[in-house]
Amino acid sequence: MKNINIKSTVLVLTLLITLISCDNNYEDETPSIASLAVSNPNFSTLEAAAVQGGVAVVLSNSNPNDPSGKYTVFAPTNAAFAKLGLVDAGSLGVLQNGFLTNTLLYHVSNGNLLANQIQGGNASTSALGVDRRFIDRNGDLYINGSKIVATNVNASNGTIHAIDKVMIATGVNIVESAQLLQTAKVFKSPELTFLVQAVVTSGLAPVLSDPNNNFTIFAPTDAAFKEAGFATIQDVANTDPIVLQQVLLNHAIVGGSFTSEQTSTTVTTAGGGTLTYSVFQNGVFTIVSNGITSPANMVIPDIQCSNGVVHLIDKILLP
Known part of the structure; x- marks a missing residue:
């Protein structure tokens, strides 16, 4: 019996030492x-x-x-x-x-x-x-x-x-951020090519690139422009600059806000129009303007720029 007790004690001590050793190794090997x-x-x-x-x-x-x-x-x-x-x-x-x-x-x-x-x-x-x-x-x-x-x-x-x-953060202003998407600096397939043309033709580029201005911009994708009847970028370039300016200002809100900071259901645009937001769900919401019946969805929300926040959407918000 004495031999069995000694063997049992040695076995228990060995197990304890092993467990302590393993525990120390675990602490030392916390994964990166x-x-x-x-x-x-x-x-x-x-x-x-x-x-x-x-x-x-x-x-x-x-x-x-x-x-x-x-x-x-x-x-x-x-x-x-x-x-x-x-x-x-x-x-x-x-x-x-x-x-x-x-x-x-x-x-x-x-x-x-x-x-x-x-x-x-x-x-x-x-x-x-x-x-x-x-x-x-x-x-x-x-x-x-x-x-x-x-x-x-x-x-x-x-x-x-x-x-x-x-x-997502671009590190540059709203216009330069759109140009990054236009020139395939973000996605290998360019996007926002129609919007950049609209900004240039409308004469709003200096306003949207001014570091002293701060905006929330709902930026329509190329597909959104095509859905609204602009078959080519040249169609955008040929549009009356005043008309483009009115449309684009209906996509701009003074003050840059992320989706999580939008608490109102309606907001006044920089052009004097009204946008209506759906209930905030799963980090996003949809937007309706006076000139459209079905809401615009967010394709990529919350892109931080140096002078505001851009949300890519799938429809043009007509005034």
Whole structure:
């Protein structure tokens, strides 16, 4: 019996030492931000984007630009990417790599920002150098127009907060932002080519590019112009500039606002018209103007520019 007790004691001690050793190893091997994205199936598109955009290695290591060595990442889920039609690594190919890299950096900030430090009305500077706003809407926290759906996922080199919508910032003014889409600097297939022509022909380019002005712009896509009867860009160029100006001003609201900051159901446009918003649902709403019967939907909401916020929509808001 004595031999059995000694053997049992040795066995128990061995197991304890093994468990303690394993626990210490676990603490030492807390995964990095990049590793967590790899291991979590809800972030597989983000993982692919980080690889394509060249930031996966950065988020695998400590942050050399902060004394803490930490990053904070507001991580779009797969569902967030899917709202842009980006459902896997293959579909990311429609984006230019430079734009993708900047978009990812817009979701990153230096230091460890925990959930209890995130409050509505505050802001946080991104690794791109552009500030993001925190908005408290009925108890839900948003960063710009993206809802924060999970917080404080701990990593060896920082913290992850999951969000339900990809954040986009151009770093340039409203006109220059439209030109980025027009010249395929964002998507490899150009977009907003009709809108840029309309802005130029109408003479509104200086107003919309002025850093002292701040607007919310509902920007119709090329398909929206075609649906409204403009078959070609030349058709837009041939339109009376006064008419184009009246139409475009019906898409502009003084003051740049994200979807999460829009609380009124009606708003007056820069042209003196009225837009009516639907109920805010899942981070977006639809818009109706006096000149249309069916509402315009948001294709890509909440694009932050240096002098406002742009929301791409699928219809022209006729006055």
